[in-house]
Amino acid sequence: MKKAYIETYGCQMNVNDTEVIFAILREAGYERTEKMEEAGLVMANTCSIRDNAEQRIWGRLDVFNQQKKARPGVLVGIVGCMAERLKDKLLDNGKVDLVVGPDAYRSLPRLLEAITPDKPQIDVLLSRDETYADITPVRTDRTGISAFISIMRGCNNVCSYCVVPYTRGAERSRDAHSIIREACDVYSRGYKEVTLLGQNVDSYLWKSSDETVNFARLLERVAAIAPDLRVRFATSHPKDISDEVIETMAAHPNICRHIHLPVQSGSSRMLEKMRRKYDREWYLERVAKIRSLIPDCGLTTDVIAGFCSETEEDHRETLSLMEEVGFDWAFMFAYSERPGTLAQRNYPDDVPADVKNRRLNEIIELQNRKSLERYRAQVGKEVEVLVEGPSKRDPAQLCGRASNNMMCVFPALDRKSGTYVKVKVKDCTSATLICE
Ligand code: SAH
Ligand code: SF4
Ligand code: F3S
Numbered sequence: 423m424k425k426a427y428i429e430t431y432g433c434q435m436n437v438n439d440t441e442v443i444f445a446i447l448r449e450a451g452y453e454r455t456e457k458m459e460e461a462g463l464v465m466a467n468t469c470s471i472r473d474n475a476e477q478r479i480w481g482r483l484d485v486f487n488q489q490k491k492a493r494p495g496v497l498v499g500i501v502g503c504m505a506e507r508l509k510d511k512l513l514d515n516g517k518v519d520l521v522v523g524p525d526a527y528r529s530l531p532r533l534l535e536a537i538t539p540d541k542p543q544i545d546v547l548l549s550r551d552e553t554y555a556d557i558t559p560v561r562t563d564r565t566g567i568s569a570f571i572s573i574m575r576g577c578n579n580v581c582s583y584c585v586v587p588y589t590r591g592a593e594r595s596r597d598a599h600s601i602i603r604e605a606c607d608v609y610s611r612g613y614k615e616v617t618l619l620g621q622n623v624d625s626y627l628w629k630s631s632d633e634t635v636n637f638a639r640l641l642e643r644v645a646a647i648a649p650d651l652r653v654r655f656a657t658s659h660p661k662d663i664s665d666e667v668i669e670t671m672a673a674h675p676n677i678c679r680h681i682h683l684p685v686q687s688g689s690s691r692m693l694e695k696m697r698r699k700y701d702r703e704w705y706l707e708r709v710a711k712i713r714s715l716i717p718d719c720g721l722t723t724d725v726i727a728g729f730c731s732e733t734e735e736d737h738r739e740t741l742s743l744m745e746e747v748g749f750d751w752a753f754m755f756a757y758s759e760r761p762g763t764l765a766q767r768n769y770p771d772d773v774p775a776d777v778k779n780r781r782l783n784e785i786i787e788l789q790n791r792k793s794l795e796r797y798r799a800q801v802g803k804e805v806e807v808l809v810e811g812p813s814k815r816d817p818a819q820l821c822g823r824a825s826n827n828m829m830c831v832f833p834a835l836d837r838k839s840g841t842y843v844k845v846k847v848k849d850c851t852s853a854t855l856i857c858e
Contacts, residue, residue: 426452427461429482432469434656435619436502438570440467441559443501443527450531454560463497463534464489465520468504470585472758476504487517497537501527503589507761509546518542524575524590525549548576548591555600558607565811567615567840569608573601573640574620579659581686582697582764583729583757586621593621595628598635598643605644605651614808614840615652616644623655624662638666645674650842652808652825653677657684660708661700672715679716680827683708684724688743689736692729697764702743709747720826722751727785728778729757730769737781744788750796750828751853752789756782793852797828800847800855805830807857811839824855832857 499520506523523546533543578593626637690701813819845857
């Protein structure tokens with residue numbers, strides 16, 4: 423069998439897409455390898471979210487091309503969001519044989535068949551209904567414990583800074599039965615955790631002739647598969663996360679106590695300009711609701727520093743919101759202008775780079791302090807951990823996550839991966855609970 427090697431960049435959805443791609447490539451006679459040097463097909467599943475994500479891919483393309491030079495016949499492919507954004511521009515320098523967008527993976531076998539040295543192949547058509555519902559992903563996680571399941575694709579939100587609606591197309595929800603089937607299937611193969619993925623899971627909505635399933639109902643059904651199957655999900659949108667979803671979480675102990683709720687900014691003026699369709703007060707109200715129904719819920723977020731026209735006052739509002747909420751963890755970014763987005767067309771990217779970076783550093787510093795506080799508050803508590811495997815730093819220790827998504831390390835003893843253990847938190851860093 424020929425071998426395919428894929429590097430994955432970007433979000434968890436891309437990780438799952440790579441698993442779908444491996445399943446489709448199997449039809450074309452390729453099996454998965456983790457060694458680039460033995461692959462006949464070398465690909466990157468790419469991300470366009472910020473400019474530096476794309477710059478990294480250009481660097482990898484040079485590395486892939488060394489393979490091509492050393493072993494004639496090796497094919498190089500760019501798939502995913504950057505393929506969709508740049509289309510045939512990726513073919514300009516002769517380094518790429520194959521360009522495939524996120525909705526066109528089914529055409530991979532046909533395209534691979536048609537490639538010749540002077541005829542690279544491209545398919546970047548977006549679809550209204552493709553969800554790859556019938557494809558069983560080839561799992562690439564190392565542990566066999568935690569699986570990603572995509573429940574929807576695309577995004578209808580058009581946040582003004584964001585490239586995703588252009589690279590992933592319109593939002594569509596996957597057949598609920600196929601999601602349940604996939605979750606049952608991984609559970610029967612020994613997995614103990616599934617993460618339901620979408621850009622905005624709260625707007626999941628699937629209808630058939632006799633039923634309508636929203637996200638809360640879907641969560642409930644996945645949670646009902648087995649009490650020892652943990653259910654996680656990402657990403658929630660503050661404008662759409664409903665009381666029904668929060669109540670469903672509260673009612674099912676195996677739905678993990680963690681919500682990733684990207685705020686982006688603490689300034690209502692910025693949120694309006696970002697077209698997030700909520701303001702600071704709305705966000706804080708959602709957090710209050712979550713904490714009143716699920717007091718121990720872990721909360722994480724995304725923040726963008728230095729969006730168009732952001733003032734010191736706007737920036738201080740972001741800091742004060744972060745201070746007030748006290749997130750466990752955050753992904754924090756400097757605003758990166760993306761071609762074709764509403765922001766790029768309508769607003770100058772006018773916060774100077776040094777100001778953006780200074781604000782970003784202030785945000786990171788504040789979050790590090792908050793993370794440490796949040797982790798410290800767990801010391802002395804008993805938490806239930808799903809054992810994932812040996813800790814990276816010390817093989818005599820195991821690691822795994824608490825329900826609230828905090829990473830825990832604890833002495834291995836004779837515990838096995840995929841089992842639940844109760845541990846006591848005795849110390850912490852700002853990203854790990856040290857337990858016994
Ligand atoms: N669908 C999710 C997020 C997807 S992108 C949501 O709506 O929250 C992941 C994160 O990347 C975003 O939450 C945002 O914080 C960041 N991001 C997106 N576009 C960006 C840009 N142009 N510059 C900097 N950060 C960006
Ligand atoms: Fe981008 Fe907004 Fe959609 Fe998230 S909800 S993917 S930030 S457009
Ligand atoms: Fe990146 Fe595309 Fe995901 S732009 S963040 S890989 S949806």
